[in-house]
Amino acid sequence: MDEPILRTVNLKKSFHLGQTIYAVNDVNLVVDRGEFIVLMGPSGSGKSTLLGLLGGLDRPQSGDVILDGQRYSQLSESGLARIRRNKVGFVFQFFNLIAHFTALENVMLPMRFGGMSKKAMTERARELLVQVGLGQRQDHKPLELSGGEQQRVAIARALANQPAIVLADEPTGNLDSKTSSEIGEIFHRLNVERGQTFVVVSHDPSITRWAHRVVEMLDGRITRVYDGGMAREG
Amino acid sequence: MDLIRLGRNEIKRNWTRTGVALAATALAAWMLVVSHMIPRGYPWGVGQAERAFIGGDLVVLPLSSRVESRNGANLTVKPWEGRDWQSHALYYFHRLSQEGYISEGSLGWRAFDPREVMDLIKDVPGVTRVEPYVSLPCLVGSVQAILRARDALDAESFPLSMARFIVEGEYPGPAAGSGMEALFPNFGGLEYNLVGSSVPVRVPRLVVNPAPSSKDPARLVGGAFGLGLDWDNGASVVLEVSGKYRVNTNQVLEPDATALPEFPAPGEEARFWDRPEVFVTKETFQEILAQTQAAVDLNQLPTYELLISVDRMSEAKAIASGIQEKLGEGFQVCPVPELKKLQVSGSALRFQGLDAGGLLQVQGFMLSGVIVAGSSYIMLVQQKRKIGLLRVIGATGKDVVVYVLTIVGYVAAAGAAIGFLAAKVLSLWSLLASEITAAEWIKLTFIDFISVFGMSLGISLALGTAVGLWAARVPSAEVLKRE
Numbered sequence: 001m002d003e004p005i006l007r008t009v010n011l012k013k014s015f016h017l018g019q020t021i022y023a024v025n026d027v028n029l030v031v032d033r034g035e036f037i038v039l040m041g042p043s044g045s046g047k048s049t050l051l052g053l054l055g056g057l058d059r060p061q062s063g064d065v066i067l068d069g070q071r072y073s074q075l076s077e078s079g080l081a082r083i084r085r086n087k088v089g090f091v092f093q094f095f096n097l098i099a100h101f102t103a104l105e106n107v108m109l110p111m112r113f114g115g116m117s118k119k120a121m122t123e124r125a126r127e128l129l130v131q132v133g134l135g136q137r138q139d140h141k142p143l144e145l146s147g148g149e150q151q152r153v154a155i156a157r158a159l160a161n162q163p164a165i166v167l168a169d170e171p172t173g174n175l176d177s178k179t180s181s182e183i184g185e186i187f188h189r190l191n192v193e194r195g196q197t198f199v200v201v202s203h204d205p206s207i208t209r210w211a212h213r214v215v216e217m218l219d220g221r222i223t224r225v226y227d228g229g230m231a232r233e234g
Numbered sequence: 235m236d237l238i239r240l241g242r243n244e245i246k247r248n249w250t251r252t253g254v255a256l257a258a259t260a261l262a263a264w265m266l267v268v269s270h271m272i273p274r275g276y277p278w279g280v281g282q283a284e285r286a287f288i289g290g291d292l293v294v295l296p297l298s299s300r301v302e303s304r305n306g307a308n309l310t311v312k313p314w315e316g317r318d319w320q321s322h323a324l325y326y327f328h329r330l331s332q333e334g335y336i337s338e339g340s341l342g343w344r345a346f347d348p349r350e351v352m353d354l355i356k357d358v359p360g361v362t363r364v365e366p367y368v369s370l371p372c373l374v375g376s377v378q379a380i381l382r383a384r385d386a387l388d389a390e391s392f393p394l395s396m397a398r399f400i401v402e403g404e405y406p407g408p409a410a411g412s413g414m415e416a417l418f419p420n421f422g423g424l425e426y427n428l429v430g431s432s433v434p435v436r437v438p439r440l441v442v443n444p445a446p447s448s449k450d451p452a453r454l455v456g457g458a459f460g461l462g463l464d465w466d467n468g469a470s471v472v473l474e475v476s477g478k479y480r481v482n483t484n485q486v487l488e489p490d491a492t493a494l495p496e497f498p499a500p501g502e503e504a505r506f507w508d509r510p511e512v513f514v515t516k517e518t519f520q521e522i523l524a525q526t527q528a529a530v531d532l533n534q535l536p537t538y539e540l541l542i543s544v545d546r547m548s549e550a551k552a553i554a555s556g557i558q559e560k561l562g563e564g565f566q567v568c569p570v571p572e573l574k575k576l577q578v579s580g581s582a583l584r585f586q587g588l589d590a591g592g593l594l595q596v597q598g599f600m601l602s603g604v605i606v607a608g609s610s611y612i613m614l615v616q617q618k619r620k621i622g623l624l625r626v627i628g629a630t631g632k633d634v635v636v637y638v639l640t641i642v643g644y645v646a647a648a649g650a651a652i653g654f655l656a657a658k659v660l661s662l663w664s665l666l667a668s669e670i671t672a673a674e675w676i677k678l679t680f681i682d683f684i685s686v687f688g689m690s691l692g693i694s695l696a697l698g699t700a701v702g703l704w705a706a707r708v709p710s711a712e713v714l715k716r717e
Contacts (some may be wrong), residue, residue: 057626057711078630084710085628096623100243105236112236113628155629 003069004053005164005197006031011063013049013220023049024060025220031165035194036187038181038208047131047201048169050217054199055088055167068164069106085113093170095150097142099104103153104138110160128156132164132186148179155186159196168189168200172207186208188230237624237633241640244613250604251609252645258605259694260599260656260686263686269659271661285570286396287511288322288364289384289543292554294351294702295323296344296456299567309680316343318462318509319371319380321539326568345536346456352540354455354560360544361551366520367539368532371463373436377423379510381416381534383519396479396513403429403455403477406515414518415476435512438468439526455561464503467602473514493677602649603693610641611701614708621705622712631706638705642698643691650690654683 005030013024031037037152038046052058054065054070063234068087074097075083084090084180095160107125115122132152142150151171158166168187172180188210190196208214211228245252285291285674314330316323323343324330348366355364368383384398386405396405396417406415418427427433441462514522520532531534544553550569558567614621621634629637658679 052711055626057622081625081628081630084626089624096619098240098620098623100240100247101236109236110627113630113633161628229394 002033005033005035005068006199007066008054009064009066009137011050011053011065012061013046013053013058014061015121022046022220024053027064027220027222029054029215029222031197031199032220034191034197034211034232036191036198036211036228037200038082038211038214039199039201040203040205040208040214041223043056045217046220047217049220051167051169051199051201055090055164056083085110086161088162088182089163089166090160091151091154091158091166091168091171093173095142095147095154095174097150097153097157099142101144102139102141103134103149103156106142106153107156107160108155114161123160125156125160128159129208131159131190132142145177148182151183152186155183155190159190165197168198168202170201170203172202172204180204182208237629237637241637242644244617244641245644248609248613251613251707255602255606255609255645256649256652258510258602259599259646260653260692262602263650263653263690265598265653266686266689267654267682284427286399288325288570289367290363291544291550292542292557293322293325293326293570294355294540294542294557295568296346296564297323297327304383314343314586316538317371319369320345321367321537322509324536337653343461343538345538346538347459347534348456348540351456351561351565355540355542357559358553358556360546360549360562361542362545362559363543363601365541366535366537367541368516368535368537370437370519370523371509372438374424374427374433374510374512377510379419379422379424379502379512381435381513381519381522382513383516384513385515397715399479400481402473406513406518408478408515408517414471414473414514414521416473416518417477417479417513418475419428419510419512420478420480423513424510427478429475431475432472433475434463434470435473436465436468436470437526438463438465440464440523440528440530440535442528442530444529450713455564461536467527469522469527471522471525473512473518479513522613529699530535579652596636599689600691602690603646603697605695606642606645606649607697610638610645610698611704613641614638614705618708618712621708623711625708625710631703634706634708635699635702638702639695639698642694642701646655646690646694647687650686654686658682693714 008027008029011024011027011029012022014020014033015230019150025046025064027050039050041047053060054067056067056075056138058067059072067083068186070083070084070087072080087112089130097103098109101109102157104122105123108121111121111124114150126135126138129135129152134149134152134156137145142153143151151174155166158168166187172183175183184207187198187200187207190208191198200211209229212231214226214228215222216226287555314332316330318324352366354366355361372379372381386407400417401415405417418424418433418434441464443460443462515533521713523530523535542553544550554567554569558565561567587687621637622639625635661675661679683688
């Protein structure tokens with residue numbers, strides 16, 4: 001059996017707000033290659049904090065994250081930056097695109113940090129934009145794109161460096177239901193066709209139909225894990 | 235690179251803050267360039283007669299304390315022991331003959347052996363020539379005058395040339411045969427001596443005694459000598475008038491020139507211009523000295539004054555300070571006063587150099603650097619999310635520092651360019667109004683360019699690096715924060 005692409009070991013993260021609050025409390029999560037996992041739970045349950053820890057955006061108080069065999073606890077800040085650049089793709093609720101750059105340039109940006117040649121970057125960015133259905137909009141700036149289109153650009157950007165895993169934080173939280181459904185379908189297609197691994201934080205139950213597993217959290221702990229729509233169909 | 239483009243976009247997007255930073259940097263650059271238009275020290279200019287007549291840019295006098303103190307009541311006034319022929323001290327300290335000079339325990343007015351002092355001075359940076367003032371009193375007929383040894387300077391070059399003040403004839407050349415030539419004043423009762431005529435001159439014998447005028451002469455640089463004059467055993471010589479010179483006092487020295495403390499008070503006549511000096515070459519002077527059977531030759535003759543030429547008058551004050559430091563107490567180094575006029579809207583303005591000019595310039599750039607870095611910091615505080623995003627998509631701390639330095643660098647360079655160009659356009663006017671040549675102006679422009687951009691970018695980038703290091707520590711998790 002393949003090694004899991006991502007694993008957490010007794011992961012803990014707390015904040016001091018008058019008292020110590022555990023946003024992530026002793027979480028052990030295993031994500032297999034090609035798996036589509038949806039993290040659900042009420043606001044404040046620790047979903048986004050866990051996502052930040054999984055992506056190396058933040059460091060835990062204790063425990064560890066192991067991504068593709070690399071333990072975060074053994075990495076320096078620049079080592080974590082390399083992990084984020086090469087192995088993790090991020091999609092955010094508010095897209096977080098650079099307003100002054102075109103869609104193509106936004107997708108190229110992570111590849112620039114990787115030192116890829118301009119020609120290779122341009123070709124790959126174009127290819128990714130075609131894959132998310134924006135082949136004709138690549139020279140438009142974010143403000144000239146709809147919310148759904150902006151999120152597609154963000155998805156293309158997340159895939160730029162062929163990451164081992166894509167982490168999405170409420171990717172449909174800022175979109176209408178139709179557009180949300182389209183984004184979900186893009187995730188699903190990438191998951192099926194490319195075998196791309198996804199961990200998606202969402203409040204939207206409809207996205208679970210594309211998931212293999214659904215992980216529910218409450219007060220920083222995993223309270224329930226159950227099969228998503230793809231698992232049931234599979 | 236995209237980060238550079240991103241930085242440029244941020245500059246445009248935050249125009250108000252960028253504008254303030256640009257203005258501060260431009261002002262600092264402008265100040266630096268404009269400050270170079272203001273003459274510093276005592277530059278070449280209208281007072282060249284003074285330097286031509288004295289024969290140097292700086293004068294070293296054996297005076298241990300200033301006589302121009304406003305707090306004169308506390309000074310011990312001594313009788314003035316010096317004489318006009320001994321030096322130009324009365325020009326610099328014009329009340330000396332009336333009020334004596336100070337103070338108890340001071341070294342006093344004295345002659346000194348110039349050789350040791352010259353050795354000390356010659357290595358001071360900027361000094362190009364050191365020459366003792368060599369003179370003897372003399373009688374031209376019944377008129378008292380000063381016989382001065384001074385060769386025609388090489389090429390009689392501006393501004394030390396006497397040539398422009400010679401109204402008739404020429405400066406004496408090397409002695410030929412037994413004839414001894416001299417340049418005579420055309421004032422002070424000596425106007426009747428015509429060029430080509432022979433003039434009898436009586437010169438006293440100089441008596442030189444080591445005469446310590448201080449309690450511990452061994453401590454004195456150059457020693458101390460008592461000079462006596464023996465008119466009975468002097469010599470009578472005949473000098474041939476090779477030329478006549480005249481200096482129009484009012485042409486150079488104006489009443490309001492008292493802006494410099496060494497100048498005579500308003501209404502007072504400058505004694506310097508009343509000094510009737512008869513110029514002979516050193517060779518001729520040596521010959522006259524031999525005829526008086528003095529116990530010294532020209533090279534050993536104690537003097538009361540050294541004349542120093544410098545390579546750049548703009549640095550005269552600094553060089554004077556360097557010499558003063560070398561010589562210590564017991565001597566005073568005086569730049570030969572000279573003011574520069576600049577015509578502005580028809581009125582004559584005088585400028586004095588700022589001793590603290592360099593410091594003010596650096597401070598100006600420090601301030602502009604703080605403003606540039608500060609405005610960048612504010613800009614970045616509001617962009618923590620964007621910095622977080624850059625970190626998330628793979629930017630290292632170094633990339634973030636580059637991003638910040640791009641912002642700071644562009645603002646500093648643009649501000650410096652604006653200030654530099656604005657000031658340089660203004661300085662074209664100074665090119666027309668001053669004696670500076672086009673080549674010198676271009677050279678100064680190049681120096682200004684290096685200074686402005688070096689200081690502006692250097693200081694701003696140094697401070698910007700601190701801001702960049704702060705930005706590099708912005709946690710990437712900032713990007714997850716909800717708006």
